[in-house]
Amino acid sequence: MDNQTYTENLNRAPEKEPERQQYFMELLRNLAEERSRELGRPLTACIQTFGCQMNAKDSEKLMGILKEAGFTESESEASDFVLYNTCTVRDNANQRVYGRLGYLNSLKQKNPDMVIALCGCMMQEPTVVEKIKKSYRFVDLIFGTHNIYKLAGLLYRKYAEKGMVIDVWEGPEAIVEDLPSERKYPFKCGVNIMYGCNNFCSYCIVPYVRGRERSREPEEILKEVRALAADGVVEVMLLGQNVNSYGKTLKTPMTFAELLKKVAQVPGIQRIRFMTSHPKDLSDELIAVMRDCPKVCPHLHLPLQSGSSRILKAMNRVYNKEQYLALAEKIKREIPELSLTTDIIVGFPGETEEDFEETLDVVRRVRYDSAFTFIYSKRTGTPAAAMENQVPEPVVKERFDRLLKEVQRISAEQCKKDVGKTMTALVEGMDTHDPALVTGRLGNNIMVHFPGDASDIGKILPVRLLSSKGFYYMGERA
Numbered sequence: 027m028d029n030q031t032y033t034e035n036l037n038r039a040p041e042k043e044p045e046r047q048q049y050f051m052e053l054l055r056n057l058a059e060e061r062s063r064e065l066g067r068p069l070t071a072c073i074q075t076f077g078c079q080m081n082a083k084d085s086e087k088l089m090g091i092l093k094e095a096g097f098t099e100s101e102s103e104a105s106d107f108v109l110y111n112t113c114t115v116r117d118n119a120n121q122r123v124y125g126r127l128g129y130l131n132s133l134k135q136k137n138p139d140m141v142i143a144l145c146g147c148m149m150q151e152p153t154v155v156e157k158i159k160k161s162y163r164f165v166d167l168i169f170g171t172h173n174i175y176k177l178a179g180l181l182y183r184k185y186a187e188k189g190m191v192i193d194v195w196e197g198p199e200a201i202v203e204d205l206p207s208e209r210k211y212p213f214k215c216g217v218n219i220m221y222g223c224n225n226f227c228s229y230c231i232v233p234y235v236r237g238r239e240r241s242r243e244p245e246e247i248l249k250e251v252r253a254l255a256a257d258g259v260v261e262v263m264l265l266g267q268n269v270n271s272y273g274k275t276l277k278t279p280m281t282f283a284e285l286l287k288k289v290a291q292v293p294g295i296q297r298i299r300f301m302t303s304h305p306k307d308l309s310d311e312l313i314a315v316m317r318d319c320p321k322v323c324p325h326l327h328l329p330l331q332s333g334s335s336r337i338l339k340a341m342n343r344v345y346n347k348e349q350y351l352a353l354a355e356k357i358k359r360e361i362p363e364l365s366l367t368t369d370i371i372v373g374f375p376g377e378t379e380e381d382f383e384e385t386l387d388v389v390r391r392v393r394y395d396s397a398f399t400f401i402y403s404k405r406t407g408t409p410a411a412a413m414e415n416q417v418p419e420p421v422v423k424e425r426f427d428r429l430l431k432e433v434q435r436i437s438a439e440q441c442k443k444d445v446g447k448t449m450t451a452l453v454e455g456m457d458t459h460d461p462a463l464v465t466g467r468l469g470n471n472i473m474v475h476f477p478g479d480a481s482d483i484g485k486i487l488p489v490r491l492l493s494s495k496g497f498y499y500m501g502e503r504a
């Protein structure tokens with residue numbers, strides 16, 4: 027494309043969103059068709075997602091845009107457009123991206139058409155962008171978390187300009203609705219109910235890279251859920267960094283529990299999940315909705331982070347050990363079949379052996395059905411990074427191993443207690459090891475493998491749990 031055509035087309039672009047992006051998608055589609063004819067094959071696009079469900083959801087939106095722009099989805103990084111949607115919550119997430127960029131460069135040597143793009147949380151860090159500009163010059167396009175809806179416009183610009191195109195925004199502008207999205211599963215889907223985070227836990231980089239908390243209007247959420255249901259989706263997962271503070275900043279405030287009730291009324295939706303709940307503001311109203319509404323799955327992810335009140339204070343988590351234990355106990359009392367899972371960080375600055383013992387104590391008392399355990403990772407710019415007395419690595423490693431052992435022992439015991447029961451499972455796919463089996467997810471989020479075939483995928487079926495394998499079950503159709 028020559029510069030004049032580009033400038034002319036740019037001048038003709040509508041100002042308003044999403045019309046502006048639709049205009050660019052059409053221009054890209056024309057370019058893609060032309061290039062495909064020359065090459066005698068379709069143009070392919072591959073997105074690799076690092077990080078959490080928010081990023082996975084963003085990737086679905088990005089793939090939706092790419093398909094409208096004339097690309098065919100591919101799993102292979104040997105594609106014409108490759109996008110890494112990055113995570114920066116812990117340093118190992120960053121290292122994985124850097125590690126794989128070299129491989130992408132080798133693929134680009136073989137395909138001069140290839141465009142390499144990076145987006146997501148890592149790109150919101152100026153030091154990362156500087157490093158890529160300096161040492162990874164083969165990258166074509168960089169954007170952040172606040173302007174993913176602009177992918178079509180950015181890619182169009184990339185085709186017109188030489189050199190790296192960089193467009194990272196410091197904060198969000200508006201929430202743009204009604205852009206395409208390409209679902210990974212036909213039967214289940216994540217739905218953003220809010221973006222960003224205001225909690226500023228002292229170790230965490232998410233508030234800096236995802237911006238301030240903002241809730242979507244309930245009507246927009248319900249419109250999306252209705253459209254998903256009409257399209258065959260039976261399970262939705264409502265997504266937010268802290269769903270318990272949903273709706274506080276809306277013009278007409280609404281609680282998360284109220285939103286849950288409204289989503290449960292959408293015909294066709296049979297299961298509702300949500301991620302994540304901060305213990306500081308989990309309401310009795312929410313517990314009641316979880317207890318009384320059969321569509322809300324009996325699973326609660328309630329991140330503990332640490333069992334030591336002293337460390338929790340330094341983490342700025344705003345609850346202490348006793349409050350957390352009381353909350354967990356209340357929830358289990360109200361909803362006995364509920365499965366409770368958590369996140370725990372080991373080696374936060376200043377963590378002593380006594381503090382760590384407190385964490386083990388909570389783990390033993392709450393008896394989590396499963397837990398994600400993380401080694402503390404120092405994130406530039408967070409208050410914890412500047413704290414003195416960072417815990418030496420061998421000490422952290424030793425504690426981490428002890429914690430992991432305890433968590434695994436308890437979750438295996440927890441898993442055993444439901445053997446013999448019949449529960450419903452949403453079949454998500456064929457078993458990857460045995461073609462005679464399918465893999466389903468129980469309401470409590472645990473997986474079960476049982477005899478079935480491809481026609482079962484997407485169905486919710488009753489399954490008898492025959493045996494426990496530690497963190498999953500073998501079962502049979504009931």
Ligand code: SAH
Nearest residue numbers: 229230267302329369370371400401402403
């Ligand atoms: N908003 C969610 C968490 C999102 S990040 C919540 O508050 O529950 C997911 C998990 O990553 C966190 O729960 C925490 O356990 C872990 N995490 C975040 N920052 C970390 C860091 N600097 N080092 C190690 N683990 C971290």
Ligand code: SF4
Nearest residue numbers: 223225226227230232
């Ligand atoms: Fe990070 Fe805390 Fe926000 Fe979760 S609630 S994203 S841990 S700052």
Ligand code: F3S
Nearest residue numbers: 077078113114115147
């Ligand atoms: Fe990672 Fe960003 Fe999620 S930092 S955990 S992908 S919000």
